[in-house]
Amino acid sequence: MARGTLREAPRSDKNGNAELLQAAAECFMEQGFHATSIDDVARRLGATKGRVYHYYRSKTDLFFDVHREGMRRNFEAVRPVVRGPDKGGVRLRAMFLRHALSMMENLAFETVVVQGVHMHRLAATTPEQRRVLNELMTIRNDFEALFKSVAYEGVEDGSIKAPDVSIAIKAALGALNWICIWYRPRTGETEDDRLILAEKIVDTIMHGLAAEAE
Structure with missing residues (x-):
């Protein structure tokens, strides 16, 4: 589905309860899915666990919604630059x-997205959980397809040279998604600091794709 119609991750903060999702994302990032309890999330939120259960039947349902929110933020970040007059390489x-x-800016949520991929691979879930995970993986695949679509346009307009676009994009996104494993914000870090780091990472990736010089 590299060039097909793409779905977007829906906004998943039920009734606007963004604080709950943030607290849960931080707990899952720090402790992992299995070690995190509803009590942990409630303590992080500064509320009773009854507030959590008011919105979610289980920890798994909460985890899935954090995953959805992480993907929504991914789409929101890249959507403004997918289309435009520039060549494919510039947009990519x-x-x-x-x-x-x-x-970097949504570290807790994006860590949960990566954890969700691992959960899907392990398949240690109930049939209902498996169904939801498959839906989440479809959203993830649609996100990847956005990059493939622009990369194909770059190959066609000569701004990108990639023998296999699918493999190139998987490798590039793998490197970017791995940021949530090694990156932690430093004391006093600024937006400019993050931008400099992001540019270094992306320039390395684009060099590997042999894009034309600006």
Whole structure:
């Protein structure tokens, strides 16, 4: 589906309860899915666990909604630069840059997205959970397809040279998604600091794709 119609991750903060999702994302990032309890989330939120259960039947349902919100933020970050008058290589670099920054700025949510991928691979879930995970993986695949679509345009207009666009994009997104594993904000870090780091990462990726020099 590299060039097809793409779905977007829906906004998943039920009734606007963004604080709950943020608290849950931080707990899942720090402790992992299995070690995190509803009590942990409630303590982080500064509320009773009854507030959590008011919105979610289980920890798994909460985890899935955090995953959805992470993907929604990914789409929101790259959407403004997908289309435009620039060549495919220029737009692809802009997409990579925005995704890298989103990984840093939404670190807790994007860590949960990566955890969700691992959960899907392990398949240690109930049939209903498996159904939801498959839906989440479809959203993830649609996000990847955005990059493939622009990369194909770059190949056609000569701004990108990639023998296999699908493999190139998977490798590039793999490198960007891995940011959530090694990156942690430093004391006093600024937006400019994150931008400089993101540009270094993306320039390395684009060099590998042999894009034309600006």
